[in-house]
Amino acid sequence: MSEAKPRVFSGIQPSGEPHIGNYLGAIKNWVPLQDKYECFFCIVDLHAITQAFEPAELPGNVFDVAIVLMAAGLDPQKCTIFLQSDVPEHCELAWVFTTVTPLGELERMTQFKDKASRQDSLLAGLLNYPVLQAADILLYHASLVPVGEDQVQHIELTREIARKWNARYGEYFPEPEALVSRVRRVMGLDGQAKMSKSLGNTVGLLESPQETWEKIRVALTDPARVRRTDAGNPNVCNIFSLHRYFSSQAELAWADEGCRTAGIGCIDCKRRLTDNMIAELGPIRERALQLRRQPDQVYEVLAAGASRCREIAAQTMAEVRERMGLAGVVTPAQTKVE
Ligand code: SF4
Structure with a gap:
């Protein structure tokens, strides 16, 4: 009998059209994993709502992420692609985990402190974000989690949550390991901060070659290179980083x-970079635009993914409820309204 492959879980937020930061930092690395592991790739809409968002735009954003994942090479025959809110157990397990997570641990998360510093009114969802992340991962007993360096702290917290829950209710959840991406954080075109839709410093994966060129053409370079005749320093230039x-x-x-x-x-220099970007990203864009014309195919993939995940999630939650004495007193049949 062949051994079961280790499970991998990773998520991507539907917070606008995916950009090259998402591609280099996550999506591109996920593609080879599907041949080696049992992979679950989740579009994490419940995480996206912890930041400012527009409800009317969310379904379109989810769709755009789905087509990009598939166009970039995630094959639904080899991995599971699904939408987080299609599996309600993510929220249930997250609540359970809040009961074993020390508040101080959440407050010291670097990402929380960073995001909180940019918000006037602090909401609990932002604080509890890593608890939901722990639930995402542990619901499927994933043992490996591909992440960027900035997420490693959250994986350590996930391990701690698993340990605390196991200590109280018996050994059940694995302590997952972070598979840290070798791509360091991809800086935005302003060269000031990580590439992020909310900062408006991205190149979208679905943008046309002309749109890509227009953005790269005006992107920040070595600020000391003012005239064409000035020598520059590629080590301080974000365009050179993108060339890499x-x-x-x-x-x-x-x-x-x-x-x-x-x-x-x-x-x-920028023209050469743009040509190379278009050579790699152009075929992905073409496939994504083709999928955009076949929405039924995309929704079928998400539906099949959700169905598979709900099965696993239901088993996990049945075990969790049982161990925690949350077995319930009413059967589903008894809750029916006559
Ligand atoms: S690396 Fe290229 S874009 Fe950057 S300063 Fe030098 S020549 Fe200009």
């Missing part, structure tokens, strides 16, 4: 040398 993801070693050497000697202008 999309360009060959020979082109990196070309940009490095040309920048330091003023042999090339920033426009030459």
